[in-house]
Amino acid sequence: MTVSANDEATAFGEAVAGLTRRHWGDATAAAGTGLEKLWHAAAAQGWFELGSAEALDAALAATMELGRVACPLPVLDGFVAGRLLPDASGIESGQMRVLVALDGTGDEVAYAEAATEATHVLVLPAAGGVAALREIAGVTEQPGLAVPAWARIRLGDPVATADLDAARADEAVLLLRLGLATRALAAAGRAHEMAIEHAKTRHQFGRPVGGFGAVQQRIASCQIDLSAGNLLIAQAVRQWTSHAADWSSWAEIAVEHARAAAPRIQLGAQHTLAAIGYFEEHEAPWLFRRVHADVTRLRAFPRAVGEFADVLVETEASLPSFDMGEAGEAFRTEVRELFAQYEDRFARSTMALDHELVQAVADRGWLGFAWPEEYGGRGATLAEQVVLNEETAYSGAPISKALGAVMLLGNSILKHGSPEQKEKFLPLIRRGELAFCLGYSEPEAGSDLASLKTRAVRDGADWVINGQKLWTTGGHTSDWVWLAVRTDPDAKPRQAGITVFLVPMDTPGITVQQHRALSGEISCTVFYDDVRVPDSARVGEVNGGWKVITDALAGERITMGNIAAALHRQLDDLLGVIRADIDGTVGPRGSARRAELGKVAVGVQATRALVSAAIDATGQGRGARLEAPMAGVLGGETAEAFGEAVLDILGPAAALEVIPAAPDAAFEYGLRLSVMYVVGGGTNDVQRGLIARGLGLPR
Structure with a gap:
C-alpha cells in the first residue's frame, strides 16, 4: 500500500499523542511544569524540523493533539522560524526555542505563550521588511485566563535576520493564525467528545441526559461546527501541499470559522457536562482556558491585507472552489457554455421550467446520464452529476424540476420499477417531460x-x-x-x-x-x-x-449542494453591489457590516465543505449518515442568516424585488425561500436529532 502524505501526518499525530501523554499528560497538566521537558523531547523527535520540510500537514496534526491536552507548545512558531531562518543553528535541535511575534512593540512583547521555556523571539514585519531573531533578556508572567500564563518578554540583541517581502511575511502570519485556530478547535473538540460520552452515561430523571431533546440539539450543533471546521482546515492543508494559489483564502476561512466555532463548541460541552465539568479535577476547565486564550491571541497576529471580508470586498476574490477532478471540471466548462446561450431567460426568483432549455439539456443526454447505457444513460460520474446540479443552482437555470425527476423518481424506478414502468417513465424523464x-x-x-x-x-x-x-x-x-x-x-x-x-x-x-x-x-x-x-x-x-x-x-446526496451553490451566487451578487460602492455599503475595515459579510461568507463555505464531504462519502459507498444532515442543517441556517445579513448590509434596497445595482439578484426572494430550507424534507430540529443518534445518543 502506498502511504500518502495524509497517512504520514496521521501517523505523526499519533506519535505526538504518545509523546505528549508521556511528558505532559492530559489537559489537567496545564497547571504543571512539564512544558520544558516536552519541548526537549519534541525537538529530539523532529517536531521542529517540519518547517524546513514544508510539512504543514504534520505540523497541524501535532497541533491538534496538543490542543486536545491544552498544551501550548508552539509547534507553528517553530514551523515558521524553521522556514524563514533555515541557517539558524539550534532551532531544529531545540537548543534555540523560538517564539514568533509581530513587530511594532519595540523591545517588548506582551501576551507571549510558553515564554518561560523559550530562549528567542522571531520578530516579524507583518507587511514585509527585516525579520529579526532576538534573544530573550527577561520574562514577566501575566497571570490570567491562559494557563500556563502568558508573559511579557523583554527582548535582547538580534542574533540573525532575514529579508521578507510582503507576501512571505503575510504567509508567515497566516500560518501562525491557522495554528492557533487549529489548536483552539481541537481543544474544543476534545471537550465535545467528553460531553457526548457524559450524555450517554449520566442519568437524570430516570434516563440518560443524552435522551433529552435540548441536549441532543446542542450536541448536534456542536458536531456541525466541529466537522465543518476540521474539513476547512484539511482543505487548507491540501491547498498548501499542492501549492495552490488560493491556499491563503482556504486558510483564512478555516481561521475565521474556528474563531467563532471553537468557543461555541466549548461552551456547548460545558453546558452538557454541567457541574462535573466546572471543577478543575476535570479536563474541561483547562480546555476552556486553552480555547479562549488561543482565540483571543488571534488578534495579536493581524494580517496586513485585513480580514477575509476585506479581501473579498477589496479584490475580485470569491470563495475558493472545490475541485471536482478532471472529468468534472471539463464537464463544468461544457455546462457553462450551454447555459451562457440561454442566460437571458434565467430568473433566480422563481422555480419555473424553461422547456426550450430543458430540451437542449435533454438533447445532450444530460438527463439520466448516470444511468446504464441500456436505459439511455452513459454511466456519468458522480462528479459530473454534482457539477450539473451545482451549475444549475448557481446560475438559476430553469431546469431544476427536470433534474429532480431524475434524482427523486428515475433512480428509484431503475431499482424498483417493473419492466413496463421503466419502459414508460424513463424515456419521459430523459426528455424532461415527466411533470x-x-x-x-x-x-x-x-x-x-x-x-x-x-x-x-x-x-x-x-x-x-x-x-x-x-x-x-x-x-x-x-x-x-x-x-x-x-x-x-x-x-x-x-x-x-x-x-x-x-x-x-x-x-x-x-x-x-x-x-x-x-x-x-x-x-x-x-x-x-x-x-x-x-x-x-x-x-x-x-x-x-x-x-x-x-x-x-x-438522490438528494447529489442535489444537496444546490442550497450552497445558490448562496454562493447570492454572495457573488452581493459582492458586486458592495464593490461598486464600498464606503456606502460595508464601510471601512473593522466595521460591523464587514464582519457580518465575512461571517456569512464563511458559513457558505463551511456548508460547501460539508456537502463535499457528504458527496465523497456517497461516492466511496460509505453513505453520509452524519455529513448529509449536517450539510442540510448548516445550509438552511446559513441561508436564513444570509438573507438577514443582506438586509442589514444593503438596507431597504435589499427588500425590493429588483434593485438597480443588481437587477438579476434575488436577495429578498432568497430570504423568503430560506425558511423552506429549514423545514422542507424534515425540519432542522429533526435533522439534529438524527445527527445526535448518529453520535450514539439514545432516542
Whole structure:
C-alpha cells in the first residue's frame, strides 16, 4: 500500500499523542511544569524540523493533539522560524526555542505563550521588511485566563535576520493564525467528545441526559461546527501541499470559522457536562482556558491585507472552489457554455421550467446520464452529476424540476420499477417531460414520514386509496404523483407497512387545493377519496415502500449542494453591489457590516465543505449518515442568516424585488425561500436529532 502524505501526518499525530501523554499528560497538566521537558523531547523527535520540510500537514496534526491536552507548545512558531531562518543553528535541535511575534512593540512583547521555556523571539514585519531573531533578556508572567500564563518578554540583541517581502511575511502570519485556530478547535473538540460520552452515561430523571431533546440539539450543533471546521482546515492543508494559489483564502476561512466555532463548541460541552465539568479535577476547565486564550491571541497576529471580508470586498476574490477532478471540471466548462446561450431567460426568483432549455439539456443526454447505457444513460460520474446540479443552482437555470425527476423518481424506478414502468417513465424523464409531485407529508406525518396514515386497501386487481397529503409542491400542474401510502396498518416497525404508487393526478377521487407559500411557490393539499388505481401503478414490493423512498431520497446526496451553490451566487451578487460602492455599503475595515459579510461568507463555505464531504462519502459507498444532515442543517441556517445579513448590509434596497445595482439578484426572494430550507424534507430540529443518534445518543 502506498502511504500518502495524509497517512504520514496521521501517523505523526499519533506519535505526538504518545509523546505528549508521556511528558505532559492530559489537559489537567496545564497547571504543571512539564512544558520544558516536552519541548526537549519534541525537538529530539523532529517536531521542529517540519518547517524546513514544508510539512504543514504534520505540523497541524501535532497541533491538534496538543490542543486536545491544552498544551501550548508552539509547534507553528517553530514551523515558521524553521522556514524563514533555515541557517539558524539550534532551532531544529531545540537548543534555540523560538517564539514568533509581530513587530511594532519595540523591545517588548506582551501576551507571549510558553515564554518561560523559550530562549528567542522571531520578530516579524507583518507587511514585509527585516525579520529579526532576538534573544530573550527577561520574562514577566501575566497571570490570567491562559494557563500556563502568558508573559511579557523583554527582548535582547538580534542574533540573525532575514529579508521578507510582503507576501512571505503575510504567509508567515497566516500560518501562525491557522495554528492557533487549529489548536483552539481541537481543544474544543476534545471537550465535545467528553460531553457526548457524559450524555450517554449520566442519568437524570430516570434516563440518560443524552435522551433529552435540548441536549441532543446542542450536541448536534456542536458536531456541525466541529466537522465543518476540521474539513476547512484539511482543505487548507491540501491547498498548501499542492501549492495552490488560493491556499491563503482556504486558510483564512478555516481561521475565521474556528474563531467563532471553537468557543461555541466549548461552551456547548460545558453546558452538557454541567457541574462535573466546572471543577478543575476535570479536563474541561483547562480546555476552556486553552480555547479562549488561543482565540483571543488571534488578534495579536493581524494580517496586513485585513480580514477575509476585506479581501473579498477589496479584490475580485470569491470563495475558493472545490475541485471536482478532471472529468468534472471539463464537464463544468461544457455546462457553462450551454447555459451562457440561454442566460437571458434565467430568473433566480422563481422555480419555473424553461422547456426550450430543458430540451437542449435533454438533447445532450444530460438527463439520466448516470444511468446504464441500456436505459439511455452513459454511466456519468458522480462528479459530473454534482457539477450539473451545482451549475444549475448557481446560475438559476430553469431546469431544476427536470433534474429532480431524475434524482427523486428515475433512480428509484431503475431499482424498483417493473419492466413496463421503466419502459414508460424513463424515456419521459430523459426528455424532461415527466411533470410530477411528491405525495409524502400529511397532517400528522411531516418529518416523521413513517407515521403516515393515508391508506391503500387491496380490492381485487386494484387498490383503493383514501387520505390526505399536505405541502405537495406543484400538485396543481403535475401529471403524476409519487405517492407513499400505508398498506399494512399493523406492521412493526411502522415503516414496514408502506407502499409507493405512481398515480396520474387526473384519477377520479383526487382533489387539489392550492396554497401560496412565503416564497410565492404554489403548494397543495391533495385529498384522496376512494381513488382506485391498478396494481401496475405500484412501484416496488407491497409493504416495501420504505426502501423505495430511501433510494429516491438518496438522490438528494447529489442535489444537496444546490442550497450552497445558490448562496454562493447570492454572495457573488452581493459582492458586486458592495464593490461598486464600498464606503456606502460595508464601510471601512473593522466595521460591523464587514464582519457580518465575512461571517456569512464563511458559513457558505463551511456548508460547501460539508456537502463535499457528504458527496465523497456517497461516492466511496460509505453513505453520509452524519455529513448529509449536517450539510442540510448548516445550509438552511446559513441561508436564513444570509438573507438577514443582506438586509442589514444593503438596507431597504435589499427588500425590493429588483434593485438597480443588481437587477438579476434575488436577495429578498432568497430570504423568503430560506425558511423552506429549514423545514422542507424534515425540519432542522429533526435533522439534529438524527445527527445526535448518529453520535450514539439514545432516542
